[in-house]
Amino acid sequence: MESAQTPISPDQSLRNRMREFYETSEAYKGLLNQHNHAYLKSYVDLVDLHTPPDEYTLDLGCGNGISSKMLHDRGRNVVGVDISPLFLKETKKWENDSLKYRVGDALNLDFESGQFGVVCSNELIEHTPDVETTLLEMIRVTRKGGRIVVAGPNLCSPIMPLLDFVQMVFGGNGRPIWAETKQQALQNALKNTNLYFTKRFGQLPQFLYREPDLEDQIIGGDADSTYIASPIDLEKFFRQHSLRIKKLCVGFGFKGKIMATFFPRTSLYISMVAEK
Numbered sequence: 001m002e003s004a005q006t007p008i009s010p011d012q013s014l015r016n017r018m019r020e021f022y023e024t025s026e027a028y029k030g031l032l033n034q035h036n037h038a039y040l041k042s043y044v045d046l047v048d049l050h051t052p053p054d055e056y057t058l059d060l061g062c063g064n065g066i067s068s069k070m071l072h073d074r075g076r077n078v079v080g081v082d083i084s085p086l087f088l089k090e091t092k093k094w095e096n097d098s099l100k101y102r103v104g105d106a107l108n109l110d111f112e113s114g115q116f117g118v119v120c121s122n123e124l125i126e127h128t129p130d131v132e133t134t135l136l137e138m139i140r141v142t143r144k145g146g147r148i149v150v151a152g153p154n155l156c157s158p159i160m161p162l163l164d165f166v167q168m169v170f171g172g173n174g175r176p177i178w179a180e181t182k183q184q185a186l187q188n189a190l191k192n193t194n195l196y197f198t199k200r201f202g203q204l205p206q207f208l209y210r211e212p213d214l215e216d217q218i219i220g221g222d223a224d225s226t227y228i229a230s231p232i233d234l235e236k237f238f239r240q241h242s243l244r245i246k247k248l249c250v251g252f253g254f255k256g257k258i259m260a261t262f263f264p265r266t267s268l269y270i271s272m273v274a275e276k
């Protein structure tokens, strides 16, 4: 079996293929239906608790737009941006003076520099074929003193495949792509442990990419991800660009918060807050 983490170098053709996938995939749009209020609550709470509410807020890669609406319902002036007009189709009816939606590419944002007090994203970063450009764009459109919040799966966590392994030992299912068999789960746990030490003690961020599955056969489990997301990369990148890390890992739920406190860089989810 080909490893889920075989590194590739993303190029323009991958960028085009990913754009086309998000622009046209009805199956993915269906999957995003599961991203409802309950699913998005942790992310919206994260933004709400760690950024000032009266700041103009950009919700980047907002998918079906519900998280932007939730942030707006909590009193914010919000713009939700996604590369897919298809996913944003239902959002027109929610628009008003302080809630707007726009089709846009995170790699080339159509906003002036320093326009936002808060720039946030949930489960976007692992889907971008050029993380450095995406982060630079997020930093560019954030005003000095403004905050950036990044949330999503930590695809470099060694703990996740170990949990998959234990689950399979007790008769449970594996995880598509990353831990389909016990052997693959152990291999990925080892690989991610190795990555942890390489990244942790390296000077610079090391963005690793994989070939995404864009076959429209949605098998879940981040099949369409291309960046093997790591909070250590993000932490190093933000520091390199003179941002302060306000929260390395906030954590979602009780167990998530314990993990975040003791193992912020190997926690299952990225929930980072940086200040420009």
Ligand SMILES: C[S@@+](CC[C@H](N)C(=O)[O-])C[C@H]1O[C@@H](n2cnc3c(N)ncnc32)[C@H](O)[C@@H]1O
Pocket (backbone or CB within 6 Å): 022, 032, 035, 040, 060, 061, 062, 063, 064, 067, 081, 082, 083, 084, 087, 104, 105, 106, 107, 121, 122, 123, 124, 127, 128
């Ligand atoms: C896993 S979904 C997450 C959607 C939403 N943030 C949520 O949590 O429900 C990833 C989203 O990123 C969007 N996306 C991918 N690449 C993008 C890009 N370059 N610019 C803007 N949005 C992008 C996709 O269209 C998709 O809606």
